Amino acid sequence: xxxxxxxxxxxxxxxxxxxxxxxxxxxxxxxxxxxxxxxxxxxxxxxxxxxxxxxxxxxxxxxxxxxxxxxxxxxxxxxxxxxxxxxxxxxxxxxxxxxxxxxxxx
Amino acid sequence: xxxxxxxxxxxxxxxxxxxxxxxxxxxxxxxxxxxxxxxxxxxxxxxxxxxxxxxxxxxxxxxxxxxxxxxxxxxxxxxxxxxxxxxxxxxxxxxxxxxxxxxxxxxxxxxxxxxxxxx
Numbered sequence: 281x282x283x284x285x286x287x288x289x290x291x292x293x294x295x296x297x298x299x300x301x302x303x304x305x306x307x308x309x310x311x312x313x314x315x316x317x318x319x320x321x322x323x324x325x326x327x328x329x330x331x332x333x334x335x336x337x338x339x340x341x342x343x344x345x346x347x348x349x350x351x352x353x354x355x356x357x358x359x360x361x362x363x364x365x366x367x368x369x370x371x372x373x374x375x376x377x378x379x380x381x382x383x384x385x386x
Numbered sequence: 387x388x389x390x391x392x393x394x395x396x397x398x399x400x401x402x403x404x405x406x407x408x409x410x411x412x413x414x415x416x417x418x419x420x421x422x423x424x425x426x427x428x429x430x431x432x433x434x435x436x437x438x439x440x441x442x443x444x445x446x447x448x449x450x451x452x453x454x455x456x457x458x459x460x461x462x463x464x465x466x467x468x469x470x471x472x473x474x475x476x477x478x479x480x481x482x483x484x485x486x487x488x489x490x491x492x493x494x495x496x497x498x499x500x501x502x503x504x505x
Binding site: 311313315317322323324325328329332334335364366368370373374375376377378379380 | 421423430431432433436442444446480482486487488490491492493495496497498
């Protein structure tokens, strides 16, 4: 079955750019969606179909997807961006989540 | 406003059964996918099950044969019947549904319901 690989943790300085990757075999052929989850809260959809932001998501969040890697980019990182981030794809009729990346803002 | 509200979680002994519910308001539950996702304490998101608008279903290998997803259109509710529960099924169970995005992403989530399997 399809597997998604994410780094366990990423750190970014306040105001700088964070990059979170999601690896998978030819993941560029799939639509990738990204979720943000803060402690004690349900996940929130950040990016859908590789590059699109739902209404209400700041433009600081962007995505890309090509080859074997999908990328979530967070510009001008803020304290409030500290959270876990998950990528997600469909594999036939099953939903696959990456293992999650904890973002720390320094 | 579209809302998903889970209920039915609790403490159950290993080998026992429990049914959790996902009540949907603001949209017809039968017109799109609904998924169940769980999160064990301190762990990541794990997809559990899906039901589509045509009543087709699928399950993660870890729960296949033990869990059953179903839908009651008259109550606008999706259920997850969990049988032969194991300690490793302990988790917060979330339901989610696409509403304002294409139907392969999930923009509306419930708050979750906690299921604890312990003797």
